[in-house]
Amino acid sequence: MLVHGLWRLLAGLRTAIANLLLLLVLALIALVVLMPRAGRIPQGCALLLNPGGRIVEEKSAIDPLARLISHAVGSALSEETLLQDILDVIREAGKDNRIKLLVLDPSDIEQASLDQLHAIGRELDRFRERGKKVIAAADAYTQTQYYLAAHADEVYLNPMGQVALQGFALYRLYAREFLEKISVDFHVFRVGTYKSAVEPLLRDDMSAEEREANRLWLNRLWEHYAATIAAKRQLTPEGINALINEMPTRLLASRGDSARLALEAKLVDGLKTGPELDEFLCQQVGKDEDDGFRRVDFTDYLATLTPSYTKAPWQERKIGIIVAHGDIVQGKGGPGQIGSDTLAAQLRRAADHEQVAAVVLRLDTGGGGVLASELIRQELLDLRQTGKPVVVSMGSLAASGGYWIASAADRILAAETTLTGSIGIFGAVPNGHKALAKLGLHSDGIATSPLAGSGNITRPLPPELRQVLQLQVEEGYRRFINLVAEGRSMSSEEVEKLAEGRVWDGKSALELGLVDELGGLTEAVAVAGGLANVPTKNALYIKQSSSSRWGVLRLLGEALTQPQGTTRLFAELARQVLPQGASLIGPQLYGDPGHAYAHSLLPPIR
Template sequence: MSALKSFISTFSLFLQKVRTIILDLGTALILLFLIIAVAGALFSSGPDVKDPSGRVLFIDPAGSVVDQEAFNSDFLFNVGGDPSAEQIQTRDLIKLIRAAAEDSDIPAVVIDFSSTDFAGPTTAINIAKELKALRESGKRVIAFNDRLSTTSYLMASQASEIWVHPVGSISVRGLGGMRNYNKDLFENLKINFHNYSQGDFKSATETNWRSNMSDNDRMQREALLFPIWDEMKSLMAEGRGIQADDIQSFADDYVGFFGEAAIGNIAYAQANNIIDGTKSFPEFRQYMIEEFGLDEESETETYKTISYSEYSKQIDDDISESGNQIAVITAEGTIMEGDISQGVAGANGVVKQIRSAHEDENTKAIVFRVNSPGGSIIASEMMRDELRAAKNKGLKVIVSMGDYAASGGVYISTPADFIFAEPTTITGSIGVAIALPTFENAMDYIGVNFDGVVTSKHGGWDLTQPIDDDLDKIFASWGADAYDRFVNFVAESRSKSYEDIKAVAGGRVWLATDALEIGLVDEIGGIDSAIAYAAESAEIDDYKVEYYGQELSPEELILKELLENFDVSLGEPRVLSALDGISKLYETLIDIREPKALFTCKDCLVDLD
């Protein structure tokens, strides 16, 4: 025994030394990076400002297009990481595109969205419409890609011409996807799943206790996906001067999976005006030199270009001196307790922003931008409570719904005086998701027994034990009470009866145009419409718009500024796109270690490629 204790003690000391060395090394690397960055700031004038006159603007966002950028708490330790993990705010990208449309010094724009993720279908459609307006302004827009997917082709189709590499890829696969249904697996593993979800359409947990998709879930998904897909096809077809059926045929018969060497797809696309043709990288470069001239300042032979990051720094900000402020606060991603991070609408952070806004005497109204399919009940309550505190001060609260404002996204919208939603916003899902596994059969099978002493009937219960009748009633009432509270809040918010809201609730997901008809939203419109309405409601003509973002510490702010000024990527470890990130977070949430009721909507997440 003494030998074992000696070994453990020695090993513990070894681990402490290793930990100390690792921490010291990490700290040294961070300090070295900061020293280099600060030295660069002191002894360099920064990057040269390139004159955009006569230069082709190159727009190739690499990263995720989101409503509001957010940073993980450990971003200081991830500099130099994955450069594709950048975040591009939707409003910044739109501002850039609109500025280019009005800039007579820019002869053309080249676009490549093959490395761009979008928060959801509405964001993608909105950016495509901005590119369409850019082309219709008379600006020459040229798309050149080595690979095109559904969303990147949606962007490219708005260009004046589309060129693809001869051995690249083009594949328009449409929307939707498959979910795994695990009932048989759990039965084989002797795991029992108990469903206490509220709402006949609330299918967030049905993959755990069904072998296939329920009829209700199939119906609501079809009601969402087909109209959104029709809108995308319409934009693609209109941009290319072809029919929507041509896009559908291409999607059905020329699907691609490998991202390269889709030679048959490219040949079909060229023959049917889906693209203009093919060019290799040298051929495209020579084509652009012939069209727009040789860049005499470049070290290599190329055409005159300016990157979108260089150009964006030269766009004048709309700075208002008004003492009136419209505060725009964003809840984007999974609603959870804690701080804001990528793909997570952290309630602590969002509440802090709301409080900061309503405590500012210059704030005349709040626009609450919701781009979330829900999450934690208590976190949703925290946001709702703080919005009500703002209303109690006489401030108008206007909600602007983005790609998703469903389940918890609806819950946090209930204090609104008025709700705007985009045409393809996914909303509704007024219900409660709760399902939990128990492992009593598995424990029995492997020969594990439990015994002990408790001072209350269920004091020793956990997921390794069965649910008796009394506990079953407790869990059922738990979900029912949360659902009843949800329906009541929505009914009060929408000035409708409990029965009216319950009739359209049931966990069902609605497209915004349908939600408007049943009274869940007030008007179809984007965030600009919401801001204008907020100003009108506050009875102010002169105002500035203040976008509230995540607060960083002084050292984080300094590092962020240094990195941005010298074009160094923050290198976030894997930005959670508001699709993949939210989906992964839901999988974590549903992997219950303790029973938990959630306002979540897995039904509303649309798979884009």
Template sequence: MPSENQGFSVWGFIKGFGKLLIGFLLLLQGIIGLVVMLLIVGVIVSVSDNLAGGKAARVDVPKGAALLLNPQGVLVEQAEEVDPFEKALEEAYGVDEPDQVEARDIIRAIRKAKTDERVAGLVLDLGGLYAPASSASKLHDIAAAIEDFKTSEKPVIAVGDYYSQEQYLIASRADEILMHGFGNVVLYGYGSYEAYIKSLLEKLKVTSHIFRVGTFKSAVEPFMRDDMSPEAKEANLAYLSVLWREYAASVEKARALPQGSVQRYADEMPPLLEQANGDFAKLAQRYGLVDDLKSRPQQLAYLKEKFGADKDGKSFKHVALSRYLKAVGEAEPDGEAPNIALVTAAGVIVDGEAPAGVAAGGDTIAKLLKKAHDDENVKAVVFRVDSPGGSAFASEIIRERLLELKEAGKPVVVSMGSLAASGGYWISSPADEIWAAPTTITGSIGIFGLLTTFENTAAEIGVYVDGVGTSRLSPLIATGVGPLPEVAAELIQQSVEEGYERFLRVVSEGRGLERDYIDSIGQGRVWIGETAQGLKLVDKLGDLDAAVAAAAERAGLEEYDVVEMVEKLTPFQRIFGGAAARAMKLAGLDFAEARAHQSALRKLFAQIKGEIELLDSFNDPSGLYARCLSCELR
């Protein structure tokens, strides 16, 4: 019997090993098959792209059609590269991630349509557009493009179920605004509100170590207070008031409303609504915010009457924004005229590499600036900055490249987007000239450091840290569960103070202003574009086109091409860039995550994800940040 048991065990081992080997071979075969499939798809996409000369397929624009301005997604300065394969997977799993829409694409389409004989008018359907409050200047730029479009005497009609405050700024430019009878226009102004967690951290016995310089540097206030400081309220209200004033004046002018109408509408909404018997839509119509109330079928019928029906008669004759952009393409440089390079730093400034549209990677932006530096045909650079700042180290890496450009005799003109604060101002300061919009949020010249430790929380559950080290700084090894050594805290505070002094020197040198003057308007205070001009932080007010013209003038150019410096991914790279992650998704390993997006807790998960991404962006090697968190209005 023993020998039989032993023989059975050996045989069982052999059979088990055989099954394991077969299983491994089948898995390997599946992986190889997947890779081959992706390779084939990549080659097909690459070949088709090459055959098309890298240009979009032909899209016909019907004669007499309306351009349907129906952007779907979040309004941004620079959109993330779209991966069609990953997009298809997201749709397959039901993951509803919002797209990104570049303001420049919308403006380009409007400008093309103005002189396009095929386009008979403009229809604004803005229900799918989301614009954060901090994107105010982008909204004003789009509104200005529509105003210019109207000089062609082509009609502009806005349609929608309702209009958010941001959507309405654009819609107000329409000749006619139609809204559903159950819709509303709610204007509530601008605000800056934070969740303050000092007491919560105390209850959890979490220790926050805060290091900052600047009376108005409020980024870390939520960790050290239970309310907003008077200094932060003063600074925030100052720039928010200008944002609101510009918004109100813009809408009142577009709709021919008496001065103060928008403020009254926001302040006196309850009694005004009572007069309209609680009907938001009728209130908006009576107040002059919309022209007519129509159901969806009625709106469609009206557009058919205005522009004619399409081929199948189901809709009005139109071409949607995305298709029109493909139809008109992008202007290609002729290769003969000198170039003005356009380099964009959009998003939080982080150390290292980062894809466009995700963050402004210090090394990534520096590489693009180096490319402009080395290109002999580039005679000037327009540096578009739309960033709340971030890593002080990454900001300095970018600034060094800008100084190299100037040393090479190539003018550098900064064009500020909606937000160019803190580190965003750091990288703007060395420019020969700085342009901003009246509603650009800028300044916030200050530095902070933040570190949380959990020694008291750990002690509550009976966890303690002890040990020995060879220097006074050795306890840093245990910091986190252990306390922050006092000597380390002294070092960090000194580093923050030196970082602030360096920030002052950077701005002083770049702007040719005294250090003490910069300190007086610094201290972490946020300024709005028009105020910043008076303070000499900004030279002129104007859009990106004005900055390009200024760069051309400085370079002595009359004829030139604007060439955008970006890291373009090939179709092959787009597909294989995240092959491992996509393979995991195909295997169903991310299915739970996909389902989470569809659950009732979707918003909560999104908030948690946002907080994780926020923490992940704090990657400065020295732990020093020139970032304006209060500027990033939602």
């Protein structure tokens, strides 16, 4: 019996070793196939720049279980391309003697903010300044895609395609009548003439105040877009606007041919089918051994590079870069969220690390919970107490709770098209007792005080709690005003004039003193380096800890052991698996203990 058992053990070990050897061989094969192909870049070839999906500054931390579930329910996760990867590839290709020209195909770009497009456009300009040509080609161009294409020396379009210039629009759903019909009340508490984040709960249309404020910054953003493509195409902004406003008439003159109209309007330089384009590019750089023109793809070329901000001399002082994007929530947060615990841990790591001499906080957020925002601001102040300068670099959006955090920095940089400000807070508490009553459901019981059990949505909101919440919101607003005044060296009266929830574009924010200068992440790193006397080549990303990237597995454990664990688990799965923008009125309200939120709740600009 003993001999038989030992034999089975040895047989099992032999099988395990054989499997390990097989895995090792497969891993080596994969390594050979996927290894950087620096030696395979042909001399005088083209770089095919064809990023796809959403352009992001940090990829979503989707944990494996959520990814598996998303595939199981047929909800594919959106592709993401790092902005810094695109910038690195263009920059290095400009210096690479093997790369003769750049072929830009933006067809797969689904989403990118204006400040991201501007950053890519600048690198394309620098590529051209080195005497190298950029050729843009696509079957059709969305407004986002055409912004990049306009930076090319030559722009080509499929004869059946179009350039879809339409201008910018800002629309949201207003739900007052809907809420009345389903007998759901939203008790709203707010301060500020322009704090319109909760208007969709209170109105069926846009208020005059919101219309006034939004028109200002939306026009500024469009002026930037139109001026940029006009300058690149040797047109005028007035001509671009006339083309859009007269589109039906212009298209009628072109007999409904959108591609011909784009050519006549000088938006493109020529119309080419796929085979014609391939032949044209072969004439530029020669024919590839396999098929098509000689080229190196974006991902293959990227694999040969060392990404920016990932390596620095070991013993030298460094600039730490922390990227924070999404709605601000308490705790660890999930994909598309800034968790106060997670970001605080990153800031503490920067404060405690002897070699980190300065920090750049890259913020892209519309805001969130007041308490969560304040917890992060406190960590930022503690970091500054160590003598390390903190520079905030604003992305496309750094408003409300985002500005609450940014106000604690030594310096603030924003892009010209950044949306910021929105200095104001609100509270919103739903109540469904009327809807339940229509279904024959009624809540009753006893309590030791008027406030006990008052958070129960099955019961009317007591007047005592209404008074408490309004007082808390008013105090939160005063605190917001004061901390901005302190951080920006302004008087409370000066901040009041800029506040009341009003949103400002980056250029206006600079004029008003809400930011210190215009620029992106590169400029922010340079400012931080100057303050700490550290060269910019010593900048490094400070990443989240790996434990924060396993949210679903952590919540699965909580679901088995804690009363509210199941609710949190399904909420987390919904955030990771459901498509973005599934909410009716914008981001959810994230459980602030005082029901107080510093959030702009801006809908996407279309």
